[in-house]
Every structure is written in structure tokens, then in C-alpha cells.
Amino acid sequence: MAKKQKKAKKAQKTQLPEDGIDSSAPAGVGVHVVLPDHLPVLPAKDLVAFPSVMMSLYVGRSSSVKAVEEAMENDKLIFLVAQKDQEAEDPDSNGLFRIGVVANVVRTLKLSDGRYKVLMQGIIRAKALRYTQGGDFMTAKIESLLQREPLNITAEEEVIINRIRENLQVLVEYEHLPEEMLLVTEEIQDPGVLADVVLAHYKLEPAQAQSLLEEVDPIKRLRRTDSLITDDLNQFLISERIRDKTRDELSKGQREYYLREQIKQIQRELGETEGSSEDLSALKQALEEAQLPAHAKEEANKQFRRLERMPAESSEYALIRTYLEWIAELPWAERTKDRLDLKSALEILDEDHFGLDKAKERIIEYLSVRKLKRDSKGPILCFVGPPGVGKTSLGKSIARALGRKLFRVSLGGVRDEAEIRGHRRTYVGALPGRVIQGLKQAGSKNAVCVLDELDKVGADFRGDPASALLEVLDPAQNTEFQDHYLGVHFDLSEILFIATANTIDTIPDALLDRLEVIFISGYTTEEKLNICTRFLVPRQMKENGLEGKTVKFEESALLFLIERYTREAGVRSLEREIGSLCRKIAREYAESKKLRKVITEKTVQELLGTTKYDPELDEQKDLIGMARGLAWTIHGGEVMPVEVSVAKGNGALALTGQLGSVMQESAQAAVFYARSNASMLGLDPGFHQKYDLHIHVPGGATPKDGPSAGVTIATALVSALSERKISKDFAMTGEITLRGNVLPVGGLKEKALAALRYGIRKVIIPFENIKDLEEIPKEQRDKIKFIPVKHISEVLEITLEHNRGRGRGAKGNKHRAKPLTAEI
Numbered sequence: 001m002a003k004k005q006k007k008a009k010k011a012q013k014t015q016l017p018e019d020g021i022d023s024s025a026p027a028g029v030g031v032h033v034v035l036p037d038h039l040p041v042l043p044a045k046d047l048v049a050f051p052s053v054m055m056s057l058y059v060g061r062s063s064s065v066k067a068v069e070e071a072m073e074n075d076k077l078i079f080l081v082a083q084k085d086q087e088a089e090d091p092d093s094n095g096l097f098r099i100g101v102v103a104n105v106v107r108t109l110k111l112s113d114g115r116y117k118v119l120m121q122g123i124i125r126a127k128a129l130r131y132t133q134g135g136d137f138m139t140a141k142i143e144s145l146l147q148r149e150p151l152n153i154t155a156e157e158e159v160i161i162n163r164i165r166e167n168l169q170v171l172v173e174y175e176h177l178p179e180e181m182l183l184v185t186e187e188i189q190d191p192g193v194l195a196d197v198v199l200a201h202y203k204l205e206p207a208q209a210q211s212l213l214e215e216v217d218p219i220k221r222l223r224r225t226d227s228l229i230t231d232d233l234n235q236f237l238i239s240e241r242i243r244d245k246t247r248d249e250l251s252k253g254q255r256e257y258y259l260r261e262q263i264k265q266i267q268r269e270l271g272e273t274e275g276s277s278e279d280l281s282a283l284k285q286a287l288e289e290a291q292l293p294a295h296a297k298e299e300a301n302k303q304f305r306r307l308e309r310m311p312a313e314s315s316e317y318a319l320i321r322t323y324l325e326w327i328a329e330l331p332w333a334e335r336t337k338d339r340l341d342l343k344s345a346l347e348i349l350d351e352d353h354f355g356l357d358k359a360k361e362r363i364i365e366y367l368s369v370r371k372l373k374r375d376s377k378g379p380i381l382c383f384v385g386p387p388g389v390g391k392t393s394l395g396k397s398i399a400r401a402l403g404r405k406l407f408r409v410s411l412g413g414v415r416d417e418a419e420i421r422g423h424r425r426t427y428v429g430a431l432p433g434r435v436i437q438g439l440k441q442a443g444s445k446n447a448v449c450v451l452d453e454l455d456k457v458g459a460d461f462r463g464d465p466a467s468a469l470l471e472v473l474d475p476a477q478n479t480e481f482q483d484h485y486l487g488v489h490f491d492l493s494e495i496l497f498i499a500t501a502n503t504i505d506t507i508p509d510a511l512l513d514r515l516e517v518i519f520i521s522g523y524t525t526e527e528k529l530n531i532c533t534r535f536l537v538p539r540q541m542k543e544n545g546l547e548g549k550t551v552k553f554e555e556s557a558l559l560f561l562i563e564r565y566t567r568e569a570g571v572r573s574l575e576r577e578i579g580s581l582c583r584k585i586a587r588e589y590a591e592s593k594k595l596r597k598v599i600t601e602k603t604v605q606e607l608l609g610t611t612k613y614d615p616e617l618d619e620q621k622d623l624i625g626m627a628r629g630l631a632w633t634i635h636g637g638e639v640m641p642v643e644v645s646v647a648k649g650n651g652a653l654a655l656t657g658q659l660g661s662v663m664q665e666s667a668q669a670a671v672f673y674a675r676s677n678a679s680m681l682g683l684d685p686g687f688h689q690k691y692d693l694h695i696h697v698p699g700g701a702t703p704k705d706g707p708s709a710g711v712t713i714a715t716a717l718v719s720a721l722s723e724r725k726i727s728k729d730f731a732m733t734g735e736i737t738l739r740g741n742v743l744p745v746g747g748l749k750e751k752a753l754a755a756l757r758y759g760i761r762k763v764i765i766p767f768e769n770i771k772d773l774e775e776i777p778k779e780q781r782d783k784i785k786f787i788p789v790k791h792i793s794e795v796l797e798i799t800l801e802h803n804r805g806r807g808r809g810a811k812g813n814k815h816r817a818k819p820l821t822a823e824i
Helices: 002-013 062-073 155-173 180-185 191-201 206-213 218-247 252-270 275-289 294-309 315-329 342-352 357-372 391-402 434-442 465-473 525-543 555-565 572-592 601-608 661-676 707-722 748-757 767-775 792-799
Strands: 021-026 038-044 053-059 077-082 099-110 116-134 137-144 380-384 406-410 448-452 496-501 516-519 626-633 636-648 653-656 691-696 730-732 762-766 785-789
Touching: 038 053, 038 062, 038 116, 053 062, 053 191, 062 077, 062 099, 062 116, 062 137, 077 116, 077 137, 077 206, 099 206, 155 180, 155 191, 155 218, 180 191, 191 206, 191 218, 206 218, 252 294, 275 294, 275 315, 294 315, 315 434, 342 357, 342 391, 357 380, 357 391, 357 516, 380 391, 391 406, 391 448, 391 496, 406 434, 465 496, 525 555, 525 572, 555 572, 555 601, 572 601, 626 707, 626 748, 636 707, 636 748, 653 661, 661 707, 691 707, 707 730, 707 792, 730 792, 748 762, 748 767, 762 767, 762 792, 767 785, 785 792
Parallel strands: 038 077, 380 496, 380 516, 406 448, 448 496, 626 730, 653 691, 730 762, 762 785
Antiparallel strands: 021 053, 038 137, 053 116, 077 099, 099 116, 116 137, 626 636, 636 691
16 A cells, blocks of 8 residues: 555656656755856745755746746856745745755756746755846845855764664655655765755655755754654654554444545545545445345445555556446345236237237236235246247236336357356456346346347357356246356346247256246237237338328238248248338338328239249149158248159169258158058069169258158158159148157147148148147137048058059059048
């Protein structure tokens, strides 16, 4: 602390007041100078100059500038004298002391503001016999006060000189004086010069310094200097002893007051402004008003005490201050009042979103529990579904329904654990984790936190953010979540966490175990139509300047837009197409003042151009070797056609279309099933030796994998080998075993909605998936005939044409599989 005060004093010393003097080093000792009768006078404010010292001086008053210029034009000598009234701007002869110093002007530098920076050498004491105001500056008739008789230093005086040096050494060691003092006085032997140099470097009141300057006898001046240093040292040592003795006796409050007063006194001595103390007072008040828990309050007080003892220029000062500001601004006790009106909350959810009944029901259940038990913990929901179905916006609606603040944490691509737990304060640019940052932004302890794209969290050498999320999302641990930056516990248990993801496959099991997963499937055509009418069209009309205009979208036009320009589970692309329509309508209106008032199918095609998704011709007729499968993707369900082609060869099997390992195994299982049951299926038992098989899944640029294509591949394979057509009315899904059994699959709802989008009304499903039909909305379920099967033979019986031919090399088939099908 003392070193920092020393640096601060040195820094302050270089900022000289106008006409103020800065002494730096002895020079010119013993120089003999012949003085003229009259010299120009330079009055000095606040400080008293001493001989034998090099001085730096800023000269700004016009009379002082003229005096310096006069000295430079002649013999460079000037009479430097202190003025009696330190506040006087233009003192007359009565306002100046009689005794001053004759100085040699060594160098001058004219500044841009008209002032001079003057370097001058103190030479001898002199007395002004008479001051004369002549022209622009004052002159003085002077006489020298130089001691002309040689001094004989006695043993006593030698002791005094040695004592002065020793006392200076002690004061420098205690950092009460700068080290330069020892360097300056080390080679000086003359007692008068030694006294002058010490006094020039000592911080004295102007009256005391002038009194010492007027002491002409060098021995008396030396004794007074010794007395001054000895008294100063004794006071300093006594103060140190008292402080050491009473430190343990003072109570905590008294000690803090004592230290604070010392700091204030030091700041006043250094000339520091009161701004920093006022800022610290505001920070202390903010900490007191933050209602910190006991452990956080203890740490904050500890850091605040450190901050008070630091100079504002210290780099650590800014770090601690920023940390305390974070502590003060966090919502340790701030909460919003939950809106527990169930009817009102449901109305808000319905107002913002169409459908999504499962998610809405869970939120109403949570509110019901909160109504009965106010201290219940918030659930950790995870909405899983394709892009564009409203997962993130549903989180915003939940916050609005509850009357809570909202903050969002985007986790996509996050690979650094510090993004969750925060950086340690030792790092440059350290910040708390995103959860703590979000809480500060929300300003509420019971906010709603949306953890977006949870399935896209990465991991690398900087740690695993998913593992860090375990503590955040675990109700048993997040009551004492510790952010690395804060270093104190923060209770996250009152936050309502809502995560979103496209799939749960990439979420670690330990993290998934802490989540309540709610699957949000893609929207049906009818749901998209309702969403268009209620949300998308009004919003896009408003954003494109058509609000209030009589523009009406016909239902047939919206259906045409949905089916022929988009093919997605959500409504994101659909909104973009509606936005494009609105922009084109707005442009027409802006250019010609003609407004299209009714938007029909013809208008859609005219403005948006050629349709993007048209029914393929192949889909309009029965084909050999082409079956329509149903697949689940993160974007929703899709219809996945499988093609099989047969050519003469030696039994080679080619699989194309970027098929994954599981799908390739399904194809191999289907081929082996056909070989082992060739006779029953009416196939040539030696087809695997006579023909090459090529199984292809169109869309080769898209990787495909999963077991649910087994039934589809087997059906297309048997169709190609038997040359029997597959009915265009069917789509199918299911895993196949080597014995031909059909096993259940997932994503049935998405697959069924995909079949509806493609106009398919008959879907073959595994028998064990009957229970999953309840997840499909009744309106859509009634439009599809679901045919559950247990064995592949049932699928072949249903889908292949009955007037079968002999097939490739077949000798006929006496055995027909008995159907085990039950239609729903």
C-alpha cells in the first residue's frame, strides 16, 4: 500500500500548478556568480525555492513570462521569490517576501497555450533591497546572502550530518520518503547545501519553508533541518507503534472506521477527487439493497473492503468493482408473482399457439400444483420436435401465461464448459455463465429459462457443457449452483427451465434423465390452414404494410400454398412463402395503386411462379419393384420410396442411396427371407445365383438409416422377383426379421401425417403399434385406414396384385399364405 502511495505522490508531483516549482536534484554547488545590481523578479505560488537545487517551473502569468524573456535576453539570471498571499494573481512589491533565490535559467520551452516550461538552477540566497515596477514586469535591487567565510565542521556538527543521513534512510525504508532522497544527498558534504537540498525535497508549508530559507547561518539551518526530520521520524514511529498496539484492541466497527478515515486522509493528501468515494458509496448501498444471503454477503463485504484499500488506477480495482456490480445486480430476492388463473393462462396459450395440447396441458397442471402448493419446484420440460413447430415460441407463451420474465440461452454449438459455469475471475475478460447472465437480464429469480437447441451441445478440450448442465437442471443440486465467476452459491430451483431439441438421440442419457420430454409432432394440413388464418397471414400482412387493407386469402389458395409450395413438419417455410406473397402484393399496390383483394390459387401461382412439389406421375399408378415406405426425420415424417431392379447375373447385391449400416442389414435380411421362402412366395429358388439385385432409395444426397424400412424393402424385392405390381394406395413401415416377423417402430404419428401430405390413405403398420394410434389426432386418424400386420406374408397379400404371373423362372405356387390382417 505504501509503495502505491509513493507512486501516487510522484505522479502528482509531476503535475505542476502554474508558477509552481518542482525540485529534483542538487547542482551548481560552489559556483561563483557575479550578480548585477538589478534582476527581473519571478513571483512563485505555493512553493519556496532553495539554492543548489535544479527546478522545473511552469510560467503562465504575462508579467512572469516577460520576466523570463528578459532574463533569457541578458545574463539568464532571475530573482525567484515566494509571494505572501498564495491566491494573489498579480502581487505588488508589498505582496512579496524580501528573501528569495537567484536562479540561472537553464532552458525554456514555449508551450502551445502561451506558457513557458522553464528549467532553472538555484544559485544563492539573495535579499531584495527594493522592488521596482518597470514596464511589463517587476525588477529588484538585490544583495547576496552567500556565506563567504569558510566553515569549520565540528565533531558535533558531523554527528548531526550523520544523524540526518540515518534518519533519511529509516524514512525511506518505511516508504515515508522517496528513494531519490538518498541518491541526491549522498555526495553532499557542505552542511548548508545539505540542509537546502533536504528542505527542497521535503513537503513543508510555505510559511515554514520561507522561514528556513531566511535562515542564513548554515549551521543553524542544519540544526533546524535535523530537528524537523527527527520530529517527523518520531511522529511516524509513534503512529506505527500506536497502530500496532491498538489494532487488536479495536472492535471491528472501530477498526473499519479508523481504516476508512485513514484512506480518506490519504486520498485528500494525494489530491484525489471525491468521485471515487461517491461511486463506492453508491456501490455499497446497492450491495445492501440486494438482500444478499449470508454467504454471499460475507464474500461481497470482503471484496468491498479490498476495493476500498486500492487506488482507482490499479488494474485489480476494475476487476473487483465489476465483480461487486455483478453481485449487486443479480436478483437474489426479486421475484414476479405467478398468474394462477388457470382459465386466463389457457386463453393466453391458445391465443399464441394452435394445437400443442400436450404441452398446454402440462403447463396448466403445473399451475394447478402451484395454486395448491406455493413452494413447489418448477418442472424441467423438454420440447422435442421438428424445426418450425413452435417449440421456442411456446416457451415465450408459457412465460406470458405465468406472468414471469423470460430469458433465452442458445446452446447450439456451445463447446466450452465455462459458457455454463462461468469463467474464473483470474482470466482476462471473465464473465459469469449464460444462466447467471440471463438471470441478471431478466431481473427475476423465478424467471422462465428457454434452453434452445439442447441436442446440439458439443464437447472438446475445454470441457463438456452437457455435464455442466446436469447441475443446472437437477432439482436436488441447483439450489446451490456455484458459478465459477461468482464463487458463491445461487439458488436456481425457482427457475422454470424449458429445453428445446429436434431429437433426443444426441442428448446424453444422464442429462435426458433429468428432463420431462414432451414430443411435438408436425402439423397436419388442417392445422397448418388454421395457423395460416389465425397467425401467419395477419402477421405477414402487418410486417409488409398491408394491415387494414381488404386483402382476403381464400382457403383453397392457402391449401394450394401448403401442399404445392411447402413440404415440412412445421410452418417456417410456409410463413416465408406467405411473406413473399404479401411483398409482391405490396409492390404492385405501391407501383400501380391497384390492390389484389382476393388471393386465389391462380394468384398464388402467378405471383410465386412454378409449384415446388407436384405429385409424381409414378405415384399415380401401380408399379413393379417400387414400394412406398414411411420414414421419421428430425424435420418430421417423410414418404420414402424404395426401388428394386432385377437383371441377369450371378447373384450380386447392390445397395445405393447413402444407406446406413442398419438399413443395409435390413436389405440383407429381406433378401435372405426371400431366398429361404422362395417356393412359398412363388419365386425361382435359384434367383440368388441367376440374377443381380439392385436396391435403391431415391434422394441419394441424403443419408438414410434405421430399421423401419425392412418391410418396404422386402415388399419391393418380392414384387420385382415375382413381376407383380404393388398397389399405389399403400405406404408401409416396420422392421423385419429373418423369419418374416414385423416388429414395432417409432415415430408413427409423424409417418402418418407424412402419408396424409402425400395423399396416401392406407398405411400398413406393425401390429404392436396399434397402441400408438391414440397419439394421432382423431380428425387425421379417421382419414387413414391403418392395417396392422404381424408377418411380411400379410403385407405381400395386401399390396401385391392377385393375378400374379409366373415370375422370373418360377414354376408356380401351390401355397398361399393365409392373411392374418385386421383392419382398423
